[in-house]
Amino acid sequence: DSGVTQTPKHLITATGQRVTLRCSPRSGDLSVYWYQQSLDQGLQFLIQYYNGEERAKGNILERFSAQQFPDLHSELNLSSLELGDSALYFCASSVGRVGETQYFGPGTRLLVL
Amino acid sequence: QKEVEQDPGPLSVPEGAIVSLNCTYSNSAFQYFMWYRQYSRKGPELLMYTYSSGNKEDGRFTAQVDKSSKYISLFIRDSQPSDSATYLCAMSSGNQFYFGTGTSLTVIP
Numbered sequence A: 001d002s003g004v005t006q007t008p009k010h011l012i013t014a015t016g017q018r019v020t021l022r023c024s025p026r027s028g029d030l031s032v033y034w035y036q037q038s039l040d041q042g043l044q045f046l047i048q049y050y051n052g053e054e055r056a057k058g059n060i061l062e063r064f065s066a067q068q069f070p071d072l073h074s075e076l077n078l079s080s081l082e083l084g085d086s087a088l089y090f091c092a093s094s095v096g097r098v099g100e101t102q103y104f105g106p107g108t109r110l111l112v113l
Numbered sequence B: 001q002k003e004v005e006q007d008p009g010p011l012s013v014p015e016g017a018i019v020s021l022n023c024t025y026s027n028s029a030f031q032y033f034m035w036y037r038q039y040s041r042k043g044p045e046l047l048m049y050t051y052s053s054g055n056k057e058d059g060r061f062t063a064q065v066d067k068s069s070k071y072i073s074l075f076i077r078d079s080q081p082s083d084s085a086t087y088l089c090a091m092s093s094g095n096q097f098y099f100g101t102g103t104s105l106t107v108i109p
Helices: none
Strands: A005-007 A010-013 A019-024 A031-038 A042-050 A053-057 A064-068 A074-078 A087-094 A108-112 B004-006 B011-014 B019-025 B032-038 B045-051 B054-058 B061-066 B071-076 B085-092 B097-099 B103-108
Touching (some): A019 A087, A019 A108, A031 A074, A074 A087, B004 B085, B019 B085, B032 B061
Parallel strands (some): B011 B103
Antiparallel strands (some): A005 A019, B019 B071, B032 B045, B061 B071
């Protein structure tokens, strides 16, 4: 158990809908990272927040947004969902900003029908 | 060209063998090099990280980074059936994070 929690574990929804994924980092970690893992693309970095502020952005679509709250938990919002958004979404956390030691949560499996 | 290239395998070895896993990369700005282990679509687990070039050893695992060749390796000594998993290399410049697609390893008892 990495100490990172993610909810829900599974999510099934329809195209065009909006969902919110939630992540609680390890105690003491200030950075939260979001990743998407699909079978054909591997693990893709989406975005990083450090102590409530956006720090780095990867291949995150404009339909996706995230935020980190004062208690350091984070939410990833996915809107106007498409079939191709079906994937595993992982959250990771680290103590510092650089992210060389990231601890991953168990993931949320999203299926868009 | 992908930022990180990793042979997907699959790799199958007998128990006790030495396993060599490798990745190449194209971005010379990468400074942090990591190896993760992932069991059947669970969350990746950090095995080792290295800053810049050099070797790092932790138990049965050794990580090597050759920045001049843009090549990193993970060696697993005395491999065990419990090492059967997908191994992901990862690299970072400090504000961007790139993962290889993973090498699937099976250690046969």
